[in-house]
Amino acid sequence: MTNTSVQPPVVDQSGYAAKKRAANIAIYIILSIMVVIWIFPIVWLVIQAFRGEEGISTSYFFPKQWTFDNFVRLFVERDDATGEIIPQSEMIYPYGKWILNTFFVAVCSCIISTLIILMVSYAFSRLRFKSRKTFLNLGLILGMFPGFMSMAATYAIIEIIGLKQSLFGLILVYSAGAGLGYQVSKGFFDTIPRSLDEAAKIDGATRNQIFWIIILPLSKPIIVYTALTTFIGPWGDYIFVSYFMKANKDNFTVALGLYSMLEPEHISKYFTTFCAGAVLIAIPITILFIIMQRFYVAGVTGGAVKG
Amino acid sequence: MDFLDYVQMTTGQKIAYRIKSFFTGIPGAIANFFKAIGLFFKSIFTHIGRGFKNYGSRFVNGDAGTKLSYVIMGAGSMMHKQIGKGLLFLAAEVSYFYFMATFGLTYINKIYCSDILIKSQKPTEPDMIVNGVIGREAPVYVEDDLFGQKMVNVDTVDDSNRILLFFVLTILITIAFIAVYVTNTKSAYNSYEIIKSGKKPVGTIEELKMFLDERFHVTLLVIPVVLLLMFTVLPILFTVCIAFTNYDIDHQPPGNLYWWVGFQNFADVFYSNPMKSETFGKILVWTLVWAVFATFTNYIFGIILALMINKKDIKFKGFWRTMFVITAAVPQFVTLLIMRLLLGDSTGLNALWNTHIPFLSDVTWARVTVIVVNMWVGIPYTMLISSGLLMNIPEDLYESARIDGANAVQQFTKITFPYIFFVTTPYLITTFVGNINNFNVIYFLTGGGPSPASYYKAGQTDLLVTWLYKLTVNTSDFNLAAVIGIFVFIFCAAGSLITFNMSKASKNEEEFS
Structure with a gap:
């Protein structure tokens, strides 16, 4: 700033500073209030998970009895009358089994989906072929149908294949839909300079070799991102699983199982257990999300900035 | 009118002009939309034609x-x-x-299949001959002592x-x-x-x-x-x-x-069946109201929050951001179920305060509550995205604005807001469509309730998609659910195409081919 001569007099400047300080203090206050509102339900959830008293809720915020039993009961449940350990196959809510189910589904569908997404987005981003535009538009249109509109039909198909209410059926459905989720990684591939491909082509590489040897090693961030999002998917999905598994409790995933804990006849006994279960799965997912947040932003806005 | 005329107008005139041109632009956008659909089908047919060429x-x-x-x-x-x-x-x-x-x-x-005899299941209705049946051999039932009715042609039906x-x-x-x-x-x-x-x-x-x-x-x-x-x-x-x-x-x-x-089912939903069509109309209106409020409250407050956190002199930026991100990171069904219990008639807050506020059981309360809870869910996402964008705005823009004597408000309205708005238009559209299809918030919080008897298997906070879900899962009205699904699809597709056509950010997308 060269024109210091027109700067306001000293008195006004201190007034300006005071105003600025006041504005900042106001912002701090607003932010603090908002943080309290935003964090309150989460804190409440965590506290309930450690509550010793049974029942849905209490008229006091902090429990009178702190306990770790709710977490233990997720995996090892004792009979109320005899105190003997109930075998997992007879537990009403076999949380451990659900975790294993979800983990199995998540790992399998993560591997298959990631491969599919990378293949599709590479084809649409780097290769030019006749029907490319048509395929892109058809993909756009398919994506606009409400996701679970055709749930009943999908279920019927899986039933005919013979995978009704099985984890493999679930994996198949999750991975089959992955082909439409190519936008973010296509955006990433678009940013890799084309001159790399051309140089490789001159050296005699086929497009297959370019994909494996040149593009994939450069795409580690997007592979990690795709793998993580497809891995997290099954942990949070409720709509499709609930229709797919019906009442087959052995094959529930965690989301469905936790929701079933809130059934009216068991809720008062199992509410704190539900909270413990929710906290347990929320921790890793929260950490993953915080790690991935920069990708998330890039994914949502990536296409727009270029446009 | 050219650019010079526009620049000379007062702010009020400018806004009036913008609003006027927005509305006068709508017919053109709709025309473009149909043109785009036409072009799309043309491209498909020319594609097929090319295959058959020669x-x-x-x-x-x-x-x-x-x-x-x-x-x-x-x-x-x-x-x-x-x-x-x-x-x-x-x-x-x-x-x-x-x-x-x-x-x-x-x-x-x-x-x-034509001329198929369909036996009535209810004693009050007569048997009938139907044309256009999917399948030739109808099930035949006989009276059975043990189970009431028994199907005899299980293998061939x-x-x-x-x-x-x-x-x-x-x-x-x-x-x-x-x-x-x-x-x-x-x-x-x-x-x-x-x-x-x-x-x-x-x-x-x-x-x-x-x-x-x-x-x-x-x-x-x-x-x-x-x-x-x-x-x-x-x-x-x-x-x-x-x-x-x-x-x-x-x-x-x-x-x-x-x-x-x-087209019987379409007629039912749109006009001929009073109960279904009334339910449809009411749910459609609420879906739109919900989508508008849910989208814009999140958008505006999210940007404001991002501005506050990213303001130059504010300290502990990382801390503030992480606090909000945590709520976005916890799986949605967990946070929403917690919210439902927290806002229940006799649980959570009501138990803490010893009150009976009908957060989720009274229509008006429930509708406001879902919008407010949706803000709780959605604002951190908008904050996250617009924080990233705010950091991308070149600092020298502000520098030169300050030299020209622009104050904070002017900097916001002339630089920050236009920039963010330009970049996020596509995001705004996807959020709007996403909110029309926002299943989680409604289903987990209210389950669509409260449900008066005048609604056909739906409740007053139900969106079209949650109604669709209920019709599929709870009541097996598959035909009705399919009609609603098709409607939602056409609605979303048309909506996003029209807005894409109108927004400058996507001029290249104008021809949908």
């Missing part, structure tokens, strides 16, 4: 082998010394006809679901076969031309190698496309067909057949 002339100009391959697929390739390729084409033809004879034709025959599903599958396979057939004639003719010019046609091995290079896209796309066809396209086509049948709770296979009813 179909006739190839037959006339080709040699005997080429001509033969119009009947026996692969014959041309084999006569042109491309044995492997020819055998593959032949195998495709044989297996297609085998498939049709043993499988496909059965279902094509049964897709529209037709299952409408299966027939319709396999019918759609047969159609898809036939389309694929036609594509292969046309490719076969083309390939035969091409190899004939190559031989005529004195060269040797490509061998099978080289041809296969092309799938790793020139045709690598086929290799990459074939598995995803087949999976999508099986588990996305096939179900969607099936569901679209269901919208034109009477597949509901009274016509459930395998115990019953269902049949084609034309």
